[in-house]
Amino acid sequence: MSLKHFDVTADGEVDLKITPDGAASAEPITVMQRFKETVEKVGDRPALCVSRDGAWQQWTWRDFYEDVKMAGRAFIKLGLDAHHAVGIIGFNSPEWFIADLGAIFAGGFATGIYTTNGPEAIEYVVNHSKTQIIVAEDKKQLDKILQVHQNFEHLKAIVLYNDTVPDVECTVPILDWDEFMRHGADVPDFELGHRMSVQKPGQCCMLIYTSGTTGNPKGVMITHDNVTWTSATLAASLPNMTFGKEHIVSYLPLSHIAAQILDMHAPMILGATVWFAQPTALKGTLVQTLQEVRPTVFLGVPRVWEKIEEKMRAVGSETTGLKKKIGTWAKRKGLDGAYAIQQGRPVPSGWGVAKKLVFSKVRKALGLDRCKFFATAAAPISKDTLEYFLSINIPIMEVYGMSENTGPQSLNIPGKHRTGSVGLPLAGTELKIHEPDQDGNGEICFRGRHICKGYMYNEEKTRESIDAEGWLHSGDIGRVDEDGYLYITGRIKEIIITAGGENVAPVPIENLVKENCPIISNCMLIGDRRKFLSLLVCLKSEVDPETTAPLDELTPQTIEILEAQGSKAKTVTEAMDDEHVLKYIQAGIDEANKHAVSRAQKVQKFKILPRDFSVPGGELGPTLKLRRPIVVKQYEELIDSFYA
The missing domain is CATH 3.40.50.12780 (ANL, N-terminal domain)
Known part of the structure; x- marks a missing residue:
């Protein structure tokens, strides 16, 4: 009988690839069991530290565990069903960790949402994951949620953890953090205990949304065993780690798997202390936090x-x-x-x-x-x-x-x-x-x-x-x-x-730019390992009927559109530096950027190329598929100039 390697249902279970010996032979364990083990070993040691109002606030591992159980009971009281999601959007904080693990304790899925996501992207993740409760950092995130909240199919409540609840109209209740943490006080311990005990190591406990080439992100289903085994094996690989003595600074997005493992689950294995950076970490304050904390892993x-x-x-x-x-x-x-x-x-x-x-x-x-x-x-x-x-x-x-x-x-x-x-x-x-x-x-x-x-x-x-x-x-x-x-x-x-680690699907962005700028024949997004996105643009031009090679002459439709913009350009060469043409293309890019799911997915610079992509030119394959590496090689100097 072959192993069940995958299962795409919310409550399904996969077979674990446990070996007779070696690292993969470790006994499978759930996130709740792992957390409890750590509390029993180092319950009085600091687990979480955050700087607020000029002073570091601290949770011991026991404090942390008790708060997670309180959050789990509150989620149950708010109507979280097993195998449904809690969406969390905000900068790294103790409340993020508590909500994440509280969702898992209550039998749900912890689902991070990037803070840079726009309303449409939030709506997709919330509906696809069947999110029933959203935990948001502040009014800025709440504003985006409220723009699309009437489209949510499963939402039952919103929790605001670092701001006061504004007087706004909403189809579901909005609770502040303190109110939320008190909300489940009358939920019996055995009800939470049952939710915890019925979960299996081979079942999903976390959703990580990752981009695809055709637009909508996919929800990667991470199991308890995935999390506990991987974080334990990683921790065992790190040099000279001492249980209860390690220090980690949390600042990378917790909606990303790297921060989930290194910031939240590996510290649980190590009994480490997690120190939260300021939300302005990537704007310049990270080094200040590093100097204060002096982390042992970075x-x-x-x-x-x-x-x-x-x-x-x-x-x-x-x-x-x-x-x-x-x-x-x-x-x-x-x-x-x-x-x-x-x-x-x-x-x-x-x-x-x-x-x-x-x-x-x-x-x-x-x-x-x-x-x-x-x-x-x-x-x-x-x-x-x-x-x-x-x-x-x-x-x-x-x-x-x-x-x-x-x-x-x-x-x-x-x-x-x-x-x-x-x-x-x-x-x-x-x-x-x-x-x-x-x-x-x-x-x-x-x-x-x-x-x-x-x-x-x-x-x-x-x-x-x-x-x-x-x-x-x-x-x-x-x-x-x-x-x-x-x-x-x-x-x-x-x-x-990108250089910031964000996954960007190029085709939807390229198509959106072309939709908003009908003089563009082809365009190619640049940004791999780069600080921002840029765009190579090809204008619609005439084609040699025999060789199918692009010519310098613009198509009549392109000329007509450009004339309406005040341009006299008749060729690609003339259009390349024409301010009217450049302004028109920039307007199309600006319109496309309005649909970007995050700042990292906005096009910052562009350049018109001297000729269109074609099969004879080598930029297109026989099926007219864009050969991206060829284009990058052809225009290497131009691309580098974007980032000089």
């Missing part, structure tokens, strides 16, 4: 590391004289020493002096002097940035994975680290390269207890991703070297992953 998406690098380079450029010479010498020793350590060779002479004079001071200035594990994930990072930090003895470990495998699939760790690779497979997981080419490159596939239950209510997409043998097909291209290190070499999917 994860930054590439854009965070890039921002730190930019500031440090700016400071370095102002340094002069002997101090500059020492810094330059130290960084050279640092990079040589870092690669020596990776390769098992002795560090160069002077490395110890450089560490004492420069590296230790840099770490202290950043608040990373206690940090044992520096990591990056969620998007690719440039080798230049990795080597910059290597040169100052901050070895950033790349971690690779996706929502569908509960976060980490492979990772570098101190002692097992190769810059440029995404490391070795997580213990207890399997990895293979599907149909490798002559260079060993093929689709990266993985299997194990970390693979999700499927995409909620979407069996077709689930079958496309998880095959009959339980292998998850990532859509990424990679190779494995002779020592087992994985290298990412490409991406099958067209999904753009």
